[in-house]
Amino acid sequence: MGAPAIPAIAPDDEARSLEISRRIRDEIARLGGAVPFSRFMERALYEPGLGYYEHAAIGTSGDFSTSVSSGPLFGEILARQACQTWERLGLLASPATPTWVEAGAHDGRLAADFLGWLGANRPDIARRVRYLVVEPSATRRGWQARTLARFATQVEWADTIPAFAGILFCNELLDAFPLERHVWDAAGRRWWRWGVAVRDDRFVPCRMEADGVHKAFLEGIPEALLAVLPSGHVVEHSPGAEAWWAGAARCLQKGCLMTFDYGFEEADRFRPGRSNGTLRGYWRHRPAEDVLANPGLIDLTAHVDFGRIQQAGEDAGLTTVSLCTQHRCLSRWMAESVEAGEALTPMTPARMRQWQALSHPSHFGQAFRVLVQERP
Numbered sequence: 508m509g510a511p512a513i514p515a516i517a518p519d520d521e522a523r524s525l526e527i528s529r530r531i532r533d534e535i536a537r538l539g540g541a542v543p544f545s546r547f548m549e550r551a552l553y554e555p556g557l558g559y560y561e562h563a564a565i566g567t568s569g570d571f572s573t574s575v576s577s578g579p580l581f582g583e584i585l586a587r588q589a590c591q592t593w594e595r596l597g598l599l600a601s602p603a604t605p606t607w608v609e610a611g612a613h614d615g616r617l618a619a620d621f622l623g624w625l626g627a628n629r630p631d632i633a634r635r636v637r638y639l640v641v642e643p644s645a646t647r648r649g650w651q652a653r654t655l656a657r658f659a660t661q662v663e664w665a666d667t668i669p670a671f672a673g674i675l676f677c678n679e680l681l682d683a684f685p686l687e688r689h690v691w692d693a694a695g696r697r698w699w700r701w702g703v704a705v706r707d708d709r710f711v712p713c714r715m716e717a718d719g720v721h722k723a724f725l726e727g728i729p730e731a732l733l734a735v736l737p738s739g740h741v742v743e744h745s746p747g748a749e750a751w752w753a754g755a756a757r758c759l760q761k762g763c764l765m766t767f768d769y770g771f772e773e774a775d776r777f778r779p780g781r782s783n784g785t786l787r788g789y790w791r792h793r794p795a796e797d798v799l800a801n802p803g804l805i806d807l808t809a810h811v812d813f814g815r816i817q818q819a820g821e822d823a824g825l826t827t828v829s830l831c832t833q834h835r836c837l838s839r840w841m842a843e844s845v846e847a848g849e850a851l852t853p854m855t856p857a858r859m860r861q862w863q864a865l866s867h868p869s870h871f872g873q874a875f876r877v878l879v880q881e882r883p
């Protein structure tokens with residue numbers, strides 16, 4: 508049997524990608540020949556009305572799957588865990604409001620699974636809950652409002668995170684922030700910023716001067732490591748994701764921030780096997796050969812540096828409660844629900860398959876980390 512055929516690009520998608528390409532080319536020309544990769548990624552993913560996340564479907568019909576798209580079990584586990592946390596924080600005692608803030612809600616599926624479980628299992632809490640979706644895009648708000656029509660009285664929207672007491676959650680959000688790449692030049696003993704230029708009507712990588720903004724990050728790389736680092740080694744960092752997390756921490760009056768994503772911890776930051784960085788493009792569940800081709804048509808993403816996110820939260824006054832694999836985190840929560848005699852949800856064969864996807868090391872269990880930080 509041959510490999511499955513690669514689907515054709517739909518004419519509308521191609522037209523959107525061509526328009527984004529045209530706009531990026533104009534910007535490159537205006538700026539004298541190059542833009543930083545972070546700017547290219549920002550326009551490719553988020554250009555209003557055109558960018559990848561203004562159109563993307565997530566799941567089997569899209570380009571990639573997530574814990575959310577694997578089925579309702581993920582939202583159900585989170586809803587039960589939220590009840591535990593709200594109780595511990597004193598947010599279930601009247602007149603407090605149990606608040607759950609979700610960022611990166613995309614089409615609202617997780618919110619529907621979460622609120623569906625609460626309504627069926629904890630109607631007393633479901634009546635009082637405040638589910639706040641932080642969503643800057645009008646397009647995605649429209650999708651979310653449709654998915655969540657039956658929960659209209661429980662859901663609110665905001666462009667940015669307000670001051671809140673409760674839990675802020677995001678799944679696969681931090682990996683979607685535009686990132687910076689820097690390439691080591693061993694002979695010149697210096698870093699070049701990865702830029703994007705145009706050659707023969709195609710986007711190609713180019714060298715740009717490393718901006719002062721990134722100096723602190725690059726200066727933090729130990730001398731002993733630079734002495735042995737081969738030329739061409741790429742380091743990536745995501746100032747946008749770090750600033751967003753620090754901002755969320757400052758908005759948190761009481762409670763916790765919780766993020767699920769693929770990534771690595773501090774000790775693994777400079778692992779030799781990752782000398783080309785972790786930037787990837789995905790289209791129809793396949794890795795893209797060229798991350799600069801077809802902007803707006805493919806997903807662009809990179810591993811989250813959990814060491815730096817953790818530091819950003821701690822610098823903003825949070826305490827790290829846990830940083831562990833998704834397998835470990837969800838298994839602990841499942842075990843606690845069994846011990847407490849609270850059957851989470853009937854474990855049908857479909858839910859067993861979802862549990863496998865969420866927790867098995869070859870699916871989301873091992874590569875995904877869960878960071879929980881709390882305002883003490």
Ligand SMILES: C[S@@+](CC[C@H](N)C(=O)[O-])C[C@H]1O[C@@H](n2cnc3c(N)ncnc32)[C@H](O)[C@@H]1O
Pocket residue numbers: 560565573574575576610611612613614641642643647677678679680683684751
């Ligand atoms: C990889 S998708 C994950 C979607 C969903 N959480 C899931 O797990 O299926 C990332 C989502 O985050 C959204 N996003 C990116 N930056 C954002 C921001 N600053 N605030 C809210 N959402 C954002 C993207 O538009 C996209 O919908």
